[in-house]
Amino acid sequence: MTDHRPLSVWTATVRLPGASASSWPHVFVVNDGDERADARYLAKFAHGWQRRAVPVDAERSALGLVHTATGETVVELDEMAVPLAISETGLRVLSRIERHWPDVVPDAAELRVLGNEPVDIRRLLLARLADEARPPAELFHLLPWHLVGQLAENLTNALEEAETTDTTPVIQLRHWFRPVGSRFTASLEQLDEGVREHDRGLIRVAATSLCARLGELDTARLPVMTRQALAALTDTLARDNRFLGHAAARAAARLRHGEDRSSRHGVRMATHLVDAADSSSHVRRESTEFERPPFTLRLTVSATGRVTLSARTLLASDEEARIARDYGVVLLPVRITDAQSSNRYWLTLQASGTYLGGTISLPLPTGDFVEADVDGPPAGIADAGTLDTDEVERSVPAVTAYSALQQWELVARSLPATHPLRDVIERAAQ
Structure with a gap:
Protein backbone atom coordinates (compact mmCIF):
# COMPACT_ATOMS: atom_id res chain seq x y z
CA MET A 1 0.00 0.00 0.00
CA THR A 2 1.36 3.40 -1.01
CA ASP A 3 2.01 5.86 1.78
CA HIS A 4 0.56 9.33 1.34
CA ARG A 5 2.08 12.60 2.51
CA PRO A 6 0.61 16.07 3.10
CA LEU A 7 0.37 18.39 0.13
CA SER A 8 0.09 21.48 2.32
CA VAL A 9 2.66 23.12 4.58
CA TRP A 10 0.23 23.05 7.51
CA THR A 11 -1.84 20.24 9.02
CA ALA A 12 -3.87 19.88 12.22
CA THR A 13 -4.97 16.81 14.14
CA VAL A 14 -8.75 16.67 14.36
CA ARG A 15 -9.39 13.19 15.70
CA LEU A 16 -7.32 10.90 17.87
CA PRO A 17 -7.90 7.17 18.49
CA GLY A 18 -11.01 6.64 20.58
CA ALA A 19 -12.53 10.04 19.76
CA SER A 20 -15.89 10.34 18.00
CA ALA A 21 -15.92 10.85 14.25
CA SER A 22 -17.34 14.33 14.70
CA SER A 23 -14.73 15.42 17.27
CA TRP A 24 -13.14 18.69 16.15
CA PRO A 25 -10.91 20.99 18.19
CA HIS A 26 -12.16 24.47 19.02
CA VAL A 27 -8.85 25.88 17.79
CA PHE A 28 -6.52 24.17 15.31
CA VAL A 29 -3.03 23.38 16.61
CA VAL A 30 -0.91 23.76 13.48
CA ASN A 31 1.81 21.13 12.93
CA ASP A 32 1.56 19.93 16.52
CA GLY A 33 2.45 23.40 17.75
CA ASP A 34 5.29 24.25 15.33
CA GLU A 35 3.82 26.65 12.77
CA ARG A 36 7.27 27.25 11.24
CA ALA A 37 7.63 23.58 10.30
CA ASP A 38 6.69 22.24 6.86
CA ALA A 39 4.29 19.32 7.25
CA ARG A 40 5.37 17.88 3.90
CA TYR A 41 8.74 16.98 5.38
CA LEU A 42 7.87 16.07 8.98
CA ALA A 43 9.11 12.67 10.11
CA LYS A 44 5.63 12.06 11.52
CA PHE A 45 4.29 11.61 7.98
CA ALA A 46 7.05 9.32 6.70
CA HIS A 47 4.99 6.10 6.82
CA GLY A 48 1.53 4.70 7.38
CA TRP A 49 -0.74 7.51 6.23
CA GLN A 50 -3.61 7.21 3.75
CA ARG A 51 -5.60 9.90 1.98
CA ARG A 52 -9.06 10.69 3.36
CA ALA A 53 -11.83 13.22 3.02
CA VAL A 54 -12.54 14.40 6.56
CA PRO A 55 -16.14 15.62 7.14
CA VAL A 56 -16.32 19.27 8.14
CA ASP A 57 -20.10 19.34 8.36
CA ALA A 58 -23.04 17.60 6.73
CA GLU A 59 -22.23 19.05 3.31
CA ARG A 60 -18.45 19.63 3.20
CA SER A 61 -15.28 17.60 3.53
CA ALA A 62 -11.66 18.63 3.92
CA LEU A 63 -8.49 17.17 2.45
CA GLY A 64 -7.01 14.93 5.11
CA LEU A 65 -4.95 11.91 6.09
CA VAL A 66 -5.48 9.05 8.51
CA HIS A 67 -2.81 6.84 10.07
CA THR A 68 -3.69 3.21 9.38
CA ALA A 69 -2.23 1.92 12.67
CA THR A 70 -3.16 4.61 15.20
CA GLY A 71 -6.27 6.09 13.62
CA GLU A 72 -4.97 9.64 14.07
CA THR A 73 -6.67 11.92 11.55
CA VAL A 74 -5.36 15.24 10.27
CA VAL A 75 -6.77 17.87 7.96
CA GLU A 76 -4.65 19.94 5.63
CA LEU A 77 -4.86 23.73 6.01
CA ASP A 78 -4.32 26.76 3.81
CA GLU A 79 -2.13 29.73 4.81
CA MET A 80 -5.03 31.11 6.88
CA ALA A 81 -5.30 27.82 8.82
CA VAL A 82 -8.62 27.03 7.12
CA PRO A 83 -9.26 23.39 6.14
CA LEU A 84 -8.85 22.75 2.41
CA ALA A 85 -12.20 21.70 0.99
CA ILE A 86 -12.34 18.83 -1.51
CA SER A 87 -15.10 16.79 -3.13
CA GLU A 88 -15.32 12.98 -3.04
CA THR A 89 -14.65 12.76 -6.77
CA GLY A 90 -11.73 15.14 -6.43
CA LEU A 91 -10.30 13.02 -3.62
CA ARG A 92 -10.51 9.86 -5.74
CA VAL A 93 -8.58 11.50 -8.57
CA LEU A 94 -6.00 12.93 -6.19
CA SER A 95 -5.57 9.58 -4.42
CA ARG A 96 -4.97 7.78 -7.72
CA ILE A 97 -2.34 10.34 -8.70
CA GLU A 98 -0.59 9.92 -5.36
CA ARG A 99 -0.72 6.11 -5.52
CA HIS A 100 1.14 6.15 -8.82
CA TRP A 101 3.39 9.09 -7.96
CA PRO A 102 5.19 10.53 -9.83
CA ASP A 103 4.62 8.53 -13.02
CA VAL A 104 1.04 9.50 -13.67
CA VAL A 105 -0.71 11.79 -16.11
CA PRO A 106 -4.40 12.59 -15.44
CA ASP A 107 -6.72 11.84 -18.33
CA ALA A 108 -9.18 14.35 -19.75
CA ALA A 109 -11.99 13.31 -17.38
CA GLU A 110 -9.71 13.61 -14.36
CA LEU A 111 -8.52 17.02 -15.49
CA ARG A 112 -12.12 18.18 -15.64
CA VAL A 113 -12.67 16.93 -12.09
CA LEU A 114 -9.53 18.68 -10.80
CA GLY A 115 -10.51 21.85 -12.64
CA ASN A 116 -13.66 22.02 -10.52
CA GLU A 117 -11.77 21.72 -7.22
CA PRO A 118 -10.75 24.83 -5.23
CA VAL A 119 -7.71 26.57 -6.65
CA ASP A 120 -5.60 25.82 -3.56
CA ILE A 121 -6.01 22.08 -4.16
CA ARG A 122 -4.83 22.48 -7.74
CA ARG A 123 -1.96 24.73 -6.72
CA LEU A 124 -0.70 22.31 -4.04
CA LEU A 125 -0.84 19.33 -6.38
CA LEU A 126 1.08 21.20 -9.09
CA ALA A 127 3.63 22.50 -6.59
CA ARG A 128 4.47 18.96 -5.52
CA LEU A 129 4.57 17.70 -9.08
CA ALA A 130 6.89 20.54 -10.08
CA ASP A 131 9.19 19.80 -7.14
CA GLU A 132 9.33 16.02 -7.46
CA ALA A 133 8.51 15.10 -11.05
CA ARG A 134 8.45 16.40 -14.60
CA PRO A 135 4.75 16.99 -15.21
CA PRO A 136 3.44 17.76 -18.70
CA ALA A 137 3.19 21.49 -19.25
CA GLU A 138 -0.54 21.21 -19.96
CA LEU A 139 -1.23 20.24 -16.34
CA PHE A 140 -0.40 23.79 -15.30
CA HIS A 141 -3.37 24.99 -17.34
CA LEU A 142 -5.47 23.94 -14.32
CA LEU A 143 -4.54 27.21 -12.63
CA PRO A 144 -6.90 30.25 -12.87
CA TRP A 145 -5.17 31.83 -15.86
CA HIS A 146 -8.16 34.01 -16.70
CA LEU A 147 -7.05 36.25 -13.82
CA VAL A 148 -3.56 36.70 -15.30
CA GLY A 149 -4.95 37.42 -18.75
CA GLN A 150 -7.42 39.97 -17.44
CA LEU A 151 -4.78 41.77 -15.37
CA ALA A 152 -2.40 41.87 -18.36
CA GLU A 153 -5.14 43.34 -20.56
CA ASN A 154 -6.04 45.93 -17.92
CA LEU A 155 -2.43 47.04 -17.66
CA THR A 156 -1.95 47.17 -21.44
CA ASN A 157 -5.00 49.38 -21.81
CA ALA A 158 -3.96 51.65 -18.93
CA LEU A 159 -0.42 52.14 -20.26
CA GLU A 160 -1.40 52.59 -23.90
CA GLU A 161 -4.26 54.97 -23.27
CA ALA A 162 -2.69 56.74 -20.28
CA GLU A 163 -5.80 55.84 -18.33
CA THR A 164 -6.09 55.17 -14.63
CA THR A 165 -7.06 51.75 -13.28
CA ASP A 166 -8.34 53.27 -10.05
CA THR A 167 -11.92 52.16 -10.75
CA THR A 168 -10.92 48.72 -12.03
CA PRO A 169 -11.26 45.98 -9.39
CA VAL A 170 -7.91 44.82 -8.01
CA ILE A 171 -7.02 41.35 -9.27
CA GLN A 172 -5.06 39.35 -6.69
CA LEU A 173 -2.94 36.53 -8.07
CA ARG A 174 -1.61 35.55 -4.65
CA HIS A 175 0.68 32.51 -4.59
CA TRP A 176 -1.44 30.38 -6.91
CA PHE A 177 0.98 30.55 -9.83
CA ARG A 178 4.19 29.86 -7.92
CA PRO A 179 4.45 26.24 -9.22
CA VAL A 180 4.82 27.64 -12.76
CA GLY A 181 8.17 29.16 -11.79
CA SER A 182 9.82 32.53 -12.42
CA ARG A 183 7.48 34.46 -10.05
CA PHE A 184 6.31 36.68 -12.88
CA THR A 185 2.87 37.18 -11.31
CA ALA A 186 4.48 39.09 -8.44
CA SER A 187 5.91 41.50 -11.03
CA LEU A 188 2.46 41.84 -12.61
CA GLU A 189 0.91 42.80 -9.29
CA GLN A 190 3.73 45.26 -8.62
CA LEU A 191 3.19 46.81 -12.06
CA ASP A 192 -0.51 47.15 -11.30
CA GLU A 193 0.32 48.94 -8.05
CA GLY A 194 2.64 51.33 -9.88
CA VAL A 195 0.00 52.14 -12.49
CA ARG A 196 -2.66 52.71 -9.84
CA GLU A 197 -0.34 54.95 -7.82
CA HIS A 198 0.97 56.76 -10.93
CA ASP A 199 4.46 55.91 -9.66
CA ARG A 200 6.85 55.95 -12.63
CA GLY A 201 9.71 54.57 -10.56
CA LEU A 202 7.68 51.58 -9.42
CA ILE A 203 6.41 51.01 -12.96
CA ARG A 204 10.01 50.94 -14.22
CA VAL A 205 11.11 48.44 -11.53
CA ALA A 206 8.10 46.18 -12.09
CA ALA A 207 8.42 46.29 -15.89
CA THR A 208 12.11 45.37 -15.62
CA SER A 209 11.46 42.35 -13.41
CA LEU A 210 8.48 41.25 -15.50
CA CYS A 211 10.47 41.23 -18.76
CA ALA A 212 13.33 39.38 -17.06
CA ARG A 213 11.07 36.75 -15.50
CA LEU A 214 8.97 36.18 -18.61
CA GLY A 215 12.21 35.59 -20.51
CA GLU A 216 12.99 32.67 -18.17
CA LEU A 217 9.51 31.11 -18.19
CA ASP A 218 8.48 27.74 -19.59
CA THR A 219 5.77 29.31 -21.71
CA ALA A 220 4.14 25.97 -22.55
CA ARG A 221 2.78 25.99 -19.00
CA LEU A 222 0.60 28.97 -19.93
CA PRO A 223 -2.57 28.69 -22.06
CA VAL A 224 -2.44 30.37 -25.47
CA MET A 225 -4.80 33.22 -24.55
CA THR A 226 -2.71 34.10 -21.49
CA ARG A 227 0.50 34.08 -23.53
CA GLN A 228 -1.04 36.42 -26.07
CA ALA A 229 -2.19 38.86 -23.39
CA LEU A 230 1.27 38.90 -21.77
CA ALA A 231 3.03 39.31 -25.13
CA ALA A 232 0.85 42.34 -25.89
CA LEU A 233 1.76 43.77 -22.49
CA THR A 234 5.51 43.33 -23.08
CA ASP A 235 5.15 45.12 -26.42
CA THR A 236 3.50 48.01 -24.59
CA LEU A 237 6.20 48.07 -21.93
CA ALA A 238 8.88 48.36 -24.62
CA ARG A 239 7.05 51.31 -26.19
CA ASP A 240 6.71 52.92 -22.77
CA ASN A 241 10.41 52.41 -21.98
CA ARG A 242 12.65 51.70 -24.96
CA PHE A 243 15.52 50.55 -22.73
CA LEU A 244 13.50 47.37 -22.21
CA GLY A 245 13.52 46.77 -25.98
CA HIS A 246 15.69 43.66 -26.30
CA ALA A 247 14.46 41.94 -23.14
CA ALA A 248 10.82 42.67 -24.01
CA ALA A 249 11.29 41.38 -27.56
CA ARG A 250 12.82 38.14 -26.31
CA ALA A 251 10.02 37.65 -23.78
CA ALA A 252 7.35 38.36 -26.40
CA ALA A 253 8.97 35.93 -28.85
CA ARG A 254 8.97 33.17 -26.24
CA LEU A 255 5.33 33.87 -25.41
CA ARG A 256 4.18 33.94 -29.02
CA HIS A 257 6.33 31.19 -30.51
CA GLY A 258 7.52 29.11 -27.56
CA GLU A 259 11.09 30.17 -28.32
CA ASP A 260 13.24 33.25 -28.72
CA ARG A 261 13.31 34.09 -32.43
CA SER A 262 15.54 37.10 -31.91
CA SER A 263 19.19 36.48 -31.11
CA ARG A 264 19.52 33.39 -28.93
CA HIS A 265 23.30 33.37 -29.00
CA GLY A 266 25.93 35.94 -28.28
Missing part, protein backbone atom coordinates in the same frame (compact mmCIF):
# COMPACT_ATOMS: atom_id res chain seq x y z
CA VAL A 267 28.49 37.27 -30.71
CA ARG A 268 31.67 35.16 -30.80
CA MET A 269 35.20 36.23 -31.69
CA ALA A 270 38.43 34.29 -31.98
CA THR A 271 41.06 35.25 -29.41
CA HIS A 272 43.91 34.67 -31.90
CA LEU A 273 44.49 37.85 -33.93
CA VAL A 274 45.56 37.85 -37.53
CA ASP A 275 48.87 39.59 -38.24
CA ALA A 276 47.39 42.43 -40.25
CA ALA A 277 44.95 43.62 -37.63
CA ASP A 278 45.05 47.37 -36.89
CA SER A 279 48.64 47.91 -37.93
CA SER A 280 48.19 51.72 -38.03
CA SER A 281 48.09 51.97 -34.22
CA HIS A 282 50.84 49.38 -33.77
CA VAL A 283 48.50 47.49 -31.40
CA ARG A 284 46.75 44.57 -32.99
CA ARG A 285 43.02 44.46 -32.21
CA GLU A 286 39.83 43.30 -33.83
CA SER A 287 36.27 44.39 -33.10
CA THR A 288 32.74 43.47 -34.03
CA GLU A 289 29.51 45.38 -33.44
CA PHE A 290 26.05 43.95 -32.86
CA GLU A 291 22.61 45.33 -32.03
CA ARG A 292 20.55 44.65 -28.93
CA PRO A 293 17.98 47.44 -29.23
CA PRO A 294 18.23 50.14 -28.15
CA PHE A 295 21.94 49.44 -27.56
CA THR A 296 24.79 48.95 -29.99
CA LEU A 297 27.50 46.77 -28.48
CA ARG A 298 31.13 46.45 -29.53
CA LEU A 299 33.28 43.47 -28.58
CA THR A 300 37.03 44.05 -29.00
CA VAL A 301 39.95 41.63 -28.69
CA SER A 302 43.37 43.23 -28.31
CA ALA A 303 46.92 41.92 -28.59
CA THR A 304 47.58 43.60 -25.24
CA GLY A 305 45.77 40.66 -23.67
CA ARG A 306 42.45 42.39 -23.01
CA VAL A 307 38.89 41.96 -24.18
CA THR A 308 36.53 44.91 -23.90
CA LEU A 309 32.79 45.17 -24.25
CA SER A 310 31.05 48.50 -24.67
CA ALA A 311 27.40 49.48 -25.06
CA ARG A 312 25.86 52.77 -26.11
CA THR A 313 22.70 54.33 -27.45
CA LEU A 314 21.78 57.75 -28.77
CA LEU A 315 19.67 59.77 -26.32
CA ALA A 316 16.67 61.89 -27.11
CA SER A 317 16.59 65.41 -25.71
CA ASP A 318 14.43 64.55 -22.68
CA GLU A 319 15.81 61.11 -21.88
CA GLU A 320 18.66 62.12 -19.59
CA ALA A 321 16.15 63.52 -17.10
CA ARG A 322 14.02 60.39 -17.38
CA ILE A 323 17.03 58.17 -16.75
CA ALA A 324 17.91 60.16 -13.64
CA ARG A 325 14.32 59.87 -12.40
CA ASP A 326 13.57 56.23 -13.25
CA TYR A 327 17.00 54.58 -12.98
CA GLY A 328 19.39 56.83 -11.08
CA VAL A 329 22.19 54.62 -12.41
CA VAL A 330 21.69 52.43 -15.49
CA LEU A 331 23.15 48.94 -14.96
CA LEU A 332 23.17 46.76 -18.08
CA PRO A 333 23.67 43.00 -17.52
CA VAL A 334 25.96 41.28 -20.02
CA ARG A 335 27.33 37.77 -20.23
CA ILE A 336 30.91 36.94 -21.21
CA THR A 337 31.53 33.33 -22.20
CA ASP A 338 34.73 31.50 -23.08
CA ALA A 339 35.84 27.87 -23.26
CA GLN A 340 36.11 27.55 -19.48
CA SER A 341 33.35 29.71 -18.01
CA SER A 342 30.32 31.93 -18.51
CA ASN A 343 29.96 34.92 -16.22
CA ARG A 344 27.57 37.80 -15.84
CA TYR A 345 28.80 41.39 -15.49
CA TRP A 346 27.04 44.71 -14.99
CA LEU A 347 27.98 47.69 -17.17
CA THR A 348 27.36 51.09 -15.63
CA LEU A 349 26.10 53.36 -18.39
CA GLN A 350 26.62 57.14 -18.14
CA ALA A 351 25.05 59.92 -20.15
CA SER A 352 27.72 61.86 -22.04
CA GLY A 353 26.57 64.48 -24.52
CA THR A 354 23.96 62.83 -26.71
CA TYR A 355 24.92 59.25 -25.80
CA LEU A 356 24.39 56.79 -22.96
CA GLY A 357 27.20 54.27 -22.75
CA GLY A 358 29.78 52.34 -20.79
CA THR A 359 32.62 49.80 -21.11
CA ILE A 360 34.20 46.96 -19.19
CA SER A 361 37.65 45.48 -19.79
CA LEU A 362 38.73 41.96 -18.84
CA PRO A 363 41.78 39.74 -19.28
CA LEU A 364 41.69 37.83 -22.55
CA PRO A 365 40.66 34.20 -21.90
CA THR A 366 43.17 31.45 -22.59
CA GLY A 367 40.80 29.53 -24.88
CA ASP A 368 40.32 30.11 -28.59
CA PHE A 369 37.14 32.23 -28.41
CA VAL A 370 35.24 34.79 -26.40
CA GLU A 371 31.50 35.41 -26.65
CA ALA A 372 29.38 38.30 -25.40
CA ASP A 373 25.71 39.21 -25.22
CA VAL A 374 23.20 41.27 -23.27
CA ASP A 375 21.77 39.14 -20.45
CA GLY A 376 18.53 40.86 -19.49
CA PRO A 377 16.93 44.27 -19.10
CA PRO A 378 18.90 47.15 -17.55
CA ALA A 379 18.45 47.69 -13.82
CA GLY A 380 18.65 50.82 -11.71
CA ILE A 381 19.42 51.96 -8.18
CA ALA A 382 16.08 50.67 -6.92
CA ASP A 383 17.05 47.14 -8.05
CA ALA A 384 20.61 47.28 -6.72
CA GLY A 385 19.91 45.54 -3.42
CA THR A 386 18.90 42.36 -5.27
CA LEU A 387 22.03 42.08 -7.43
CA ASP A 388 24.20 39.02 -7.07
CA THR A 389 27.24 39.66 -4.88
CA ASP A 390 29.69 37.71 -7.06
CA GLU A 391 28.51 39.47 -10.22
CA VAL A 392 29.01 42.90 -8.66
CA GLU A 393 32.37 41.98 -7.16
CA ARG A 394 33.80 41.09 -10.56
CA SER A 395 32.05 43.97 -12.37
CA VAL A 396 33.38 46.91 -10.33
CA PRO A 397 37.11 46.31 -11.05
CA ALA A 398 36.31 45.86 -14.76
CA VAL A 399 35.29 49.49 -15.33
CA THR A 400 37.51 51.58 -17.58
CA ALA A 401 36.59 55.11 -16.52
CA TYR A 402 36.57 56.97 -13.21
CA SER A 403 33.04 58.17 -13.95
CA ALA A 404 31.89 54.54 -14.05
CA LEU A 405 33.50 53.94 -10.67
CA GLN A 406 31.61 56.95 -9.34
CA GLN A 407 28.39 55.36 -10.55
CA TRP A 408 29.14 52.26 -8.51
CA GLU A 409 29.89 54.41 -5.48
CA LEU A 410 26.50 56.05 -5.95
CA VAL A 411 24.91 52.61 -5.97
CA ALA A 412 26.73 51.73 -2.74
CA ARG A 413 25.54 54.90 -1.00
CA SER A 414 21.95 54.08 -1.94
CA LEU A 415 22.09 50.84 0.04
CA PRO A 416 21.57 50.54 3.81
CA ALA A 417 24.80 50.77 5.80
CA THR A 418 24.50 47.11 6.82
CA HIS A 419 23.72 45.76 3.35
CA PRO A 420 26.46 43.23 2.37
CA LEU A 421 26.61 44.54 -1.20
CA ARG A 422 27.63 47.98 0.01
CA ASP A 423 30.81 46.60 1.53
CA VAL A 424 31.48 44.53 -1.60
CA ILE A 425 31.30 47.60 -3.84
CA GLU A 426 33.44 49.74 -1.54
CA ARG A 427 36.16 47.08 -1.31
CA ALA A 428 36.13 46.38 -5.06
CA ALA A 429 36.33 50.10 -5.86
CA GLN A 430 39.54 50.62 -3.87
